[in-house]
Amino acid sequence: MPxxxxxxxxxxxxxxxxxxxxVSFDLEKGELFSLLGPSGxxxxxxxxxxxxxxxxxxxxxxIDGQNMANVDPADRPVNIMFQNYALFPHMSVFNNxxxxxxxxxxxKNEINHRVEDLLKxxxxxxMGERKPATLSGGQRQRVALARALARRPKLLLLDEPLAALxxxxxxxxxxxxxxxxxxxxxxxxxxxxxxxxxMTLSTRxxxxxxxxxxxxxxxxxxxxxxxxRFIADFVGDISFVPAKINRQDxxxxxMDAAVPIYAACEHNLExxxxxxxxxxxxxxxxxxxxxxxxxxxxxxxxxWAFYGAGTxxxxxxxxxxxxxxxxxxxxxxxxxxxPDQIETGFIHFAPESIIILExx
Ligand code: ADP
Ligand code: MG
Numbered sequence: 001m002p003x004x005x006x007x008x009x010x011x012x013x014x015x016x017x018x019x020x021x022x023v024s025f026d027l028e029k030g031e032l033f034s035l036l037g038p039s040g041x042x043x044x045x046x047x048x049x050x051x052x053x054x055x056x057x058x059x060x061x062x063i064d065g066q067n068m069a070n071v072d073p074a075d076r077p078v079n080i081m082f083q084n085y086a087l088f089p090h091m092s093v094f095n096n097x098x099x100x101x102x103x104x105x106x107x108k109n110e111i112n113h114r115v116e117d118l119l120k121x122x123x124x125x126x127m128g129e130r131k132p133a134t135l136s137g138g139q140r141q142r143v144a145l146a147r148a149l150a151r152r153p154k155l156l157l158l159d160e161p162l163a164a165l166x167x168x169x170x171x172x173x174x175x176x177x178x179x180x181x182x183x184x185x186x187x188x189x190x191x192x193x194x195x196x197x198x199m200t201l202s203t204r205x206x207x208x209x210x211x212x213x214x215x216x217x218x219x220x221x222x223x224x225x226x227x228x229r230f231i232a233d234f235v236g237d238i239s240f241v242p243a244k245i246n247r248q249d250x251x252x253x254x255m256d257a258a259v260p261i262y263a264a265c266e267h268n269l270e271x272x273x274x275x276x277x278x279x280x281x282x283x284x285x286x287x288x289x290x291x292x293x294x295x296x297x298x299x300x301x302x303x304w305a306f307y308g309a310g311t312x313x314x315x316x317x318x319x320x321x322x323x324x325x326x327x328x329x330x331x332x333x334x335x336x337x338x339p340d341q342i343e344t345g346f347i348h349f350a351p352e353s354i355i356i357l358e359x360x
Contacts, residue, residue: 012049033205
């Protein structure tokens with residue numbers, strides 16, 4: 001059986017600009033997949049190619065085993081929900097959702113049924129007669145979603161679907177979007193430049209940079225094992241430490257950095273090579289006194305900020321090494337840390353928590 005969605009070697013050039021650069025990946029039916037990357041990296045262009053609004057310079061798109069090369073946008077089992085929703089302002093919510101169904105000449109009964117079902121799905125039952133202008137941002141977003149789902153596409157493409165919502169509403173809507181997707185089992189591709197959003201929503205994430213797909217993996221894998229410095233930096237907070245590989249020492253590799261650091265690595269490394277070590281703030285433990293653990297050294301606390309669930313610190317250690325730390329407040333040992341009363345301390349981190357990046 002071929003994969004449900006197959007994207008093979010898709011490229012798009014605008015003049016000399018390579019907007020999409022040899023992107024390949026497969027999706028399974030029912031996945032909620034995110035395309036994540038900074039503005040201008042080619043996400044929207046790739047969506048438009050899938051929807052058929054843009055012809056790729058080269059490459060192949062297959063949906064459900066069918067080559068899309070000569071299939072018009074209207075004939076693809078695909079719908080796209082745009083960033084700005086583009087609801088018809090003069091039409092009621094009902095007619096906005098029914099629009100595509102009326103154009104497809106469905107029977108009136110069938111249309112009424114479907115629209116009522118969709119209103120229920122997006123929690124807007126009873127709002128069918130309202131005009132978009134009388135709705136909140138979150139409600140308008142849900143009308144746009146219902147409209148995009150009306151013709152029961154096999155693949156729904158959502159371009160920055162939550163960008164217009166404020167932060168609190170955005171996180172509620174993220175969960176709602178996941179619920180709806182799970183209920184319908186429709187394959188979703190969500191484009192976002194917001195790494196938290198991609199993490200929350202997706203079964204898998206494709207990270208894009210400068211037109212290329214640079215990593216495709218689960219949210220957890222991308223966070224714990226980013227392949228490049230760009231990805232490590234783009235997804236979550238992290239500190240980088242330049243280092244040189246010294247030698248294998250027991251279970252670990254000794255790294256020459258501002259301070260000697262032991263790192264765990266499952267594959268063989270090349271002694272003498274310059275690399276970058278990366279470590280997430282929550283993987284570092286701050287203690288008032290030394291505890292004798294591996295990778296422990298004294299630090300000066302440069303500043304700190306209270307974040308409700310924890311405190312973030314910036315510290316400087318021997319050789320000028322600078323690190324960001326996050327100490328969760330629900331760790332009993334951290335309850336005794338009083339950032340307003342200490343200026344120095346000790347930090348340690350496990351060799352397993354170090355990410356070794358081969359680029360600089
Ligand atoms: P993203 O959605 O990731 O922000 P886009 O896919 O919109 O990125 O754009 C990728 C690159 O292609 C950008 O440099 C953009 O300026 C360029 N681009 C997009 N559409 C066109 C077009 N129709 N003509 C020329 N350049 C374009
Ligand atoms: Mg875009």
